[in-house]
Amino acid sequence: MSLPVRVGTLLVAFLAVVGGVIFVVIHFLLAGPPVVDYAAGVAPGQPVSIMLQEDPQNTVSNHPDWVSYFIKDPKTGAWVHTTLFQVPAGSRVNVTILGYDGCTPLRNPFWGMVTGTIGGVEDVNGSPVSVLNSWASCSVGHTFSIPGIGLNVPVASPTTLSANKNVCGLSPCTSGPHTTVTFSFNAPKSDGDYFWQCRVPCGLGYLDGFGGPMQTIGFMTGQMEVVS
Amino acid sequence: MAAETSAPATGAGEREPNHGMRIFIIWLVLALASDLLIWFVLGPHLPPGDLASAANGQQFDIKVMSAMAAPVMVFVLIQFIYSLIVWRHREGDEEDGPPIHGNTRVQVTWITLTTVIVLCLFGFGTYELVNGPGAGAGSGEGPSPIVNPPGAELTVAQQMAPYSASKPLVIQVIAQQWRFTYRYPQFGGFETTYLAVPQNQWVEFDVTSIDVIHDFWAYQLGVKADADPGVNNVAYTKPLQLGSITVRCDELCGLWHGAMYDYGSVMTQSAFQSWATASQAHFADVTKMLPPYATTYDPTEIKQLGTVLVKLGLTGAGGGYYPPNDPSQP
Ligand SMILES: [Cu+2]
Ligand SMILES: [Cu+2]
Numbered sequence: 227m228s229l230p231v232r233v234g235t236l237l238v239a240f241l242a243v244v245g246g247v248i249f250v251v252i253h254f255l256l257a258g259p260p261v262v263d264y265a266a267g268v269a270p271g272q273p274v275s276i277m278l279q280e281d282p283q284n285t286v287s288n289h290p291d292w293v294s295y296f297i298k299d300p301k302t303g304a305w306v307h308t309t310l311f312q313v314p315a316g317s318r319v320n321v322t323i324l325g326y327d328g329c330t331p332l333r334n335p336f337w338g339m340v341t342g343t344i345g346g347v348e349d350v351n352g353s354p355v356s357v358l359n360s361w362a363s364c365s366v367g368h369t370f371s372i373p374g375i376g377l378n379v380p381v382a383s384p385t386t387l388s389a390n391k392n393v394c395g396l397s398p399c400t401s402g403p404h405t406t407v408t409f410s411f412n413a414p415k416s417d418g419d420y421f422w423q424c425r426v427p428c429g430l431g432y433l434d435g436f437g438g439p440m441q442t443i444g445f446m447t448g449q450m451e452v453v454s
Numbered sequence: 455m456a457a458e459t460s461a462p463a464t465g466a467g468e469r470e471p472n473h474g475m476r477i478f479i480i481w482l483v484l485a486l487a488s489d490l491l492i493w494f495v496l497g498p499h500l501p502p503g504d505l506a507s508a509a510n511g512q513q514f515d516i517k518v519m520s521a522m523a524a525p526v527m528v529f530v531l532i533q534f535i536y537s538l539i540v541w542r543h544r545e546g547d548e549e550d551g552p553p554i555h556g557n558t559r560v561q562v563t564w565i566t567l568t569t570v571i572v573l574c575l576f577g578f579g580t581y582e583l584v585n586g587p588g589a590g591a592g593s594g595e596g597p598s599p600i601v602n603p604p605g606a607e608l609t610v611a612q613q614m615a616p617y618s619a620s621k622p623l624v625i626q627v628i629a630q631q632w633r634f635t636y637r638y639p640q641f642g643g644f645e646t647t648y649l650a651v652p653q654n655q656w657v658e659f660d661v662t663s664i665d666v667i668h669d670f671w672a673y674q675l676g677v678k679a680d681a682d683p684g685v686n687n688v689a690y691t692k693p694l695q696l697g698s699i700t701v702r703c704d705e706l707c708g709l710w711h712g713a714m715y716d717y718g719s720v721m722t723q724s725a726f727q728s729w730a731t732a733s734q735a736h737f738a739d740v741t742k743m744l745p746p747y748a749t750t751y752d753p754t755e756i757k758q759l760g761t762v763l764v765k766l767g768l769t770g771a772g773g774g775y776y777p778p779n780d781p782s783q784p
Contacts, residue, residue, distance in 0.1 A: 331762050333664055333753065334630055336645045339740040359743045364766045373633050373713070376647070387767040421713050423632065427665075434665040434683075434753045436631050441709040 259308035305398035309448025342377030508592025509676030594679025594687035629668035629681035649718025669705035
């Protein structure tokens with residue numbers, strides 16, 4: 227091989243590697259789901275209301291068969307494919323979760339207990355509930371748990387066979403059988419990122435049901451960013 | 455120094471000072487000083503503190519190791535610095551050093567000393583590992599530990615017997631992505647996210663996992679035991695002082711491994727008992743839903759899981775929740 231050919235080959239190889247690195251950084255490390263901002267225009271300490279839904283699938287992602295949460299943008303009212311949201315420090319956070327997914331038993335039924343909410347309960351379709359036994363009956367879809375503040379809410383699922391057979395099939399769900407779960411908790415007084423996760427082993431097909439959507443931000447886990 | 459003034463080109467006629475003796479004396483003084491400093495000044499601050507017997511034991515071991523290592527390091531440094539000062543190249547000295555081909559005395563001393571040091575460490579380590587009740591240095595000893603504190607409870611029936619302050623307190627550590635929960639079988643088997651232990655009583659940790667491999671590391675208690683699915687890993691410690699505990703997962707276990715930590719505390723015997731009784735009542739509703747207390751819980755085959763769906767009429771999961779062949783990594 228002549229010198230210019232060798233130099234050219236080297237140069238092409240070098241550029242390919244650099245291009246690959248840049249692609250990986252931009253595509254995988256810097257890109258992430260958007261953050262839904264519930265703190266904008268709200269003074270610290272003032273209450274905020276946030277709204278989420280959990281779906282049996284995520285047809286707007288490149289993993290259409292993964293179970294997924296969505297968060298409602300307070301400004302546009304649109305459901306956003308993300309699990310990141312911002313709340314003001316020290317505020318009371320009123321949460322509404324629409325449970326569109328069917329039931330799956332918890333691996334550890336301990337997480338069927340509601341903890342960390344104001345009053346120690348969640349309202350399922352308007353009635354207060356403090357424990358859901360996912361091993362005894364079809365009752366829990368997913369959970370919304372923020373370990374850093376001791377919050378654990380088993381999100382009730384539709385309970386009947388027909389509802390579980392006819393869950394919504396297009397995300398974000400706008401119709402179909404679902405439960406409405408509401409609860410409130412106090413956001414921490416200081417700034418910080420608090421991860422949240424689901425405790426139902428709903429990553430079907432993955433090791434112990436805990437891979438895939440369970441470990442991917444934008445699906446079954448995310449972060450609450452507390453800002454002041 | 456005398457060596458420096460008489461230094462340039464020490465001829466055959468001049469008497470060479472006894473370098474060996476000099477180095478030995480300097481070493482003796484400095485080694486003694488550093489060992490005293492390590493033992494009395496640095497020692498009490500060495501990790502992991504002295505909140506519990508296992509922590510205490512580890513601190514003692516680290517003290518002994520440091521005290522043994524310091525003289526060796528001091529010797530190396532002295533040899534190095536002494537050579538730099540005394541045997542450095544001097545102006546006008548173009549002579550080669552004497553050709554030395556081995557030195558039996560140095561070699562024998564060297565091999566003997568290092569052998570003795572290594573054998574001492576081996577003996578010390580073995581002794582510490584099996585020395586007295588609840589040894590094992592606070593690490594997980596598997597389902598049937600060799601050394602147990604008096605009254606250790608290893609069968610499920612024993613562990614579920616009512617609590618007594620004269621026997622070890624049994625705490626089951628259940629690891630799951632990404633949280634530890636603690637089960638107290640002697641108090642009706644309630645489960646909680648807070649780790650409370652009583653002062654001056656042996657604590658038996660029965661560590662297991664209900665998904666992947668985690669590692670239960672209660673730093674201040676000096677306890678560190680792998681949490682493996684399907685394995686009961688037993689570790690002992692005896693909390694000696696009141697204080698708070700930080701528990702971390704020490705085995706990379708997924709996305710939020712780094713956030714897998716929680717807190718606990720060493721309480722007085724009476725405070726612990728009222729905490730445990732209150733918790734038992736507080737968690738009564740959820741305790742009823744838990745599976746019967748067992749030393750391990752199979753993460754892949756829990757009958758109740760499939761039962762619920764089958765009862766409802768959904769048969770997609772086949773009545774076996776995640777059959778052994780299903781959990782597969784992508
Ligand atoms: Cu889930
Ligand atoms: Cu872990």
